[in-house]
Amino acid sequence: MTTRETNALMARGVCKAYGQLKVLDGLDLTVEPGKIYGLIGRNGAGKTTLLSILTAQNTLDAGEVTYGGQPVWENQWALDHLCFSRELQPTQNGAQNPQKVRDYLRAAAAFLPRWDREYAARLLEEFRLEPRKKIGQLSKGQMSMVTILVALASRAPVTILDEPVAGLDVVMRERFYRLLLDDYAETGRTFILSTHIIEEAASVFEEVLILDRGKIVEHAPTEELVGQFAYLSGAEEELDRACAGLQVLSEERVGRRTTRAVRGTPEALEAAGAFDVDLAPMNLQNVFVALCGHGDER
């Protein structure tokens, strides 16, 4: 890889509203080269909006997105390094999308300067996709396969996939993670994946990005983030003593037993575990709910 290909993708103060609805609100983000990022957020949090703005496929109201220090907007050099493989639309202007898979791939090959024709052909076979089929005739899973194929074969230094595993069965999802990791081991390029299937994908992410209320509220190595959270449960008074020095995110009561979702340094959590309380670890999905549940519990 040349040095130009080891550039960071950066967003600074990005704002985007659709009418009255503020989707992104002063968002900052730095995507370093050579990592697999997981982008998670609730429905409507603005994940797709963010990903399309990062790749100059959508306008922004304020702020800036740069790649290698250069604005990405109308910058062919920067755009040649970025691939956002978008979800396919089964319909077009109310009718079945008539474009054939073959033609969609041809268009992708024309737009993506690093397109790997041989890799694309191999994936087409692996996914058993019929090139002559119309996009509107594909199943949801097959549409996901086409977007994955385009992303992988793009060989773009920064490759972005929006909900790549939606509609895939568990066997295909496993195969996708395997393909992704194989490609990553070989090329070390940057991937950004958004997903709702959090726990399954967590082990693939090196760093996790949590989008909430228009901002990236967490950006950390996945396991470092998860290690800051735990559930503590026990009798209230003892729990109060154990929680000193910890941030309490939520609380649930069953009879006289209270369980709290807490956050703190690994040392503070370990210290809390020395009290007469039960300490249980969280996984990334638990962490996400604890951070972004916002009183939806009731």
Next chain:
Amino acid sequence: MVNYTSNEPMHQSRAKGGGPVHGSLSEQSLIYLQIARMLEDDILRGIYREEEQVPSTNELARAYNINPATAAKGINLLVAGGILYKRRGIGMFVAPGAGEKVRDKRRAAFYEGYVRPLIREGRSLGLDEGALLDMVARAAQEGESET
């Protein structure tokens, strides 16, 4: 709690399906700690002997569908503990005396994670030291007659 020697007992308060971690990853513990633990288990069982090479970061990543950085973190933990060492340009190898080191560490973790909670739980049930020792002796005898 992120000290993996004490990781296991942390789960005892919650029902934990799935049983031992070996061979597949569970969701409730940090993955790099599980990777480190699996390699330690394999060293204890003699699957990897002293001065033998262990799987590479990429091999582990592939085998368990995890990010290579996570696998590397697990391996680095064992390097820091003197259980693995790096041969430049070749890979990671089991250090001399690694088995004994793992055993020592597990014994210390056993004391912290099993023996002390045993005393604590015993006390809350009104069992004094003598009663606990009797129970341990009985369990040891029963264990022997089973095998």
